[in-house]
Amino acid sequence: ETGVTQTPRHLVMGMTNKKSLKCEQHLGHNAMYWYKQSAKKPLELMFVYNFKEQTENNSVPSRFSPECPNSSHLFLHLHTLQPEDSALYLCASSQAAVYEQYFGPGTRLTVT
Amino acid sequence: KNEVEQSPQNLTAQEGEFITINCSYSVGISALHWLQQHPGGGIVSLFMLSSGKKKHGRLIATINIQEKHSSLHITASHPRDSAVYICAVTPPLYYGGATNKLIFGTGTLLAVQP
Numbered sequence: 001e002t003g004v005t006q007t008p009r010h011l012v013m014g015m016t017n018k019k020s021l022k023c024e025q026h027l028g029h030n031a032m033y034w035y036k037q038s039a040k041k042p043l044e045l046m047f048v049y050n051f052k053e054q055t056e057n058n059s060v061p062s063r064f065s066p067e068c069p070n071s072s073h074l075f076l077h078l079h080t081l082q083p084e085d086s087a088l089y090l091c092a093s094s095q096a097a098v099y100e101q102y103f104g105p106g107t108r109l110t111v112t
Numbered sequence: 113k114n115e116v117e118q119s120p121q122n123l124t125a126q127e128g129e130f131i132t133i134n135c136s137y138s139v140g141i142s143a144l145h146w147l148q149q150h151p152g153g154g155i156v157s158l159f160m161l162s163s164g165k166k167k168h169g170r171l172i173a174t175i176n177i178q179e180k181h182s183s184l185h186i187t188a189s190h191p192r193d194s195a196v197y198i199c200a201v202t203p204p205l206y207y208g209g210a211t212n213k214l215i216f217g218t219g220t221l222l223a224v225q226p
Contacts, residue, residue, distance in 0.1 A: 037153075042114065042216040043198070056213060088153050100145065100160040101214070106153035 003027065004104035006091050012110045013081065021076040021107050023091030031096060032074040034066060037088040037106070049074060081111045115139050118199050118217040125224050131186040133220045135199030138180065145214065146173050146184050147198040155198070158184070189224045196221050 004025045013019050025032065034046040048056035049068040063085075065077040074091055088108055092101040116137045125131050135144070146158040159166050159173040161182075166173050170193075172185040186193055199217040 040218070042116070042218045043200075043214075044216075045213055048213065058213075090153070090155065092155075100157045102157065103147075103155035106155075108153065 004091060004093055004102050006089075006104035006107050008107060009105060010108045010110075012112060013078070014112055015081060015083070017081075018077070018079040020078065021089055021091075021109075023074040023076075023104055025072055025074075025091075025093040025102070025104075027093060027095075027102060029093035029095050029102070030071050031094045032068060032071070033092040033094075033101065034074065034076050035090040035092065037090060039087075043090070046076075078109075081109075083111050085109065086111045114217065115215050116199055116201055116217040118197075118220050120220060121218065122221045123223070125189050125222070127190060127224055127226050129189050129224075131189050131193075131222065131224075133184045133197050133199075133222070135182045135184070135217060136180060137182075137199075137201050137215075139201065139215065140204050141180075141201040142204045143202040144175055144182050145200040145202070146182075147200060149196040149198060149219070151195075158197075186222075191224045191226050194222055194224050 007022045030051050032049045036044045036046055045058050046060045047066045052068050052071055063080050067075040088106045090106045091104040094101045119134045143160050143162045145160050147155050148158050149155045161173055161175050170187045175182040196219040198219045200214040
C-alpha cells in the first residue's frame with residue numbers, strides 16, 4: 001500500500017465515548033500532521049510531529065490527544081468530545097519541515 | 113481577516129474555458145502551496161513554489177512575491193477539474209515556531225460544466 005492511509009474513514013461517536021483515529025504513511029517521511037476541517041472554515045493545523053517529537057500544538061483542547069509511536073504512524077485519541085468537534089480530520093506527512101505535504105483521505109467524524 | 117485570502121469563493125465554468133483562481137497573503141512566506149480537494153475529502157498537492165512560475169499539464173501556478181499574490185490557472189478546463197482549490201503558505205523559518213506550519217485559505221469551489 002502506498003501514500004497516506006487513515007482509518008476509519010467514517011466515525012460516529014457519542015460525547016462519552018473514547019475512540020482513536022489512525023494514520024499511517026508509507027512514504028518514508030519524518031514529519032506527520034493532524035488537521036481539522038470544519039464546514040466553511042479553512043483547514044486548521046492541530047499537531048505536528050517531527051522525528052516522532054511533537055513540535056506544534058496549536059492550542060488544541062485536551063480532549064484530543066495525539067500519539068506518534070514511530071515516524072510511520074500517528075494516532076489521535078478522542079474522549080469526551082463535543083458536537084462542535086464534528087469535522088473532517090486529515091492526516092498528512094512530509095519528508096521534512098519545508099517540503100510539500102501528502103494528505104490522507106481523512107476521517108469524517110460525527111459527535112452525537 | 114484571514115492571512116490568506118482566495119478569490120473567487122465559488123466559480124462555475126463551461127468545459128474548455130480558461131480558469132484563474134487568485135490568492136493573496138499578508139504574511140511573509142518561504143513557500144506557497146496550491147492544493148486540490150475532491151468531494152469525499154482527499155487533498156492532493158498540486159504545486160509548491162517560492163518564485164516565478166510552475167506548469168504541470170494543464171495547470172499553471174504563478175507567484176509575485178513583491179505583491180504577495182499567486183494565481184492558479186487551468187487551461188482547457190474539464191468537468192474532472194471540479195474540486196475545491198486551496199491556497200496555503202509556509203511562514204519563514206523564524207516565524208512563530210514550527211517551520212512546517214501551513215496557513216490555509218478558505219478555498220475556491222470550482223464547478224466545470226460539460
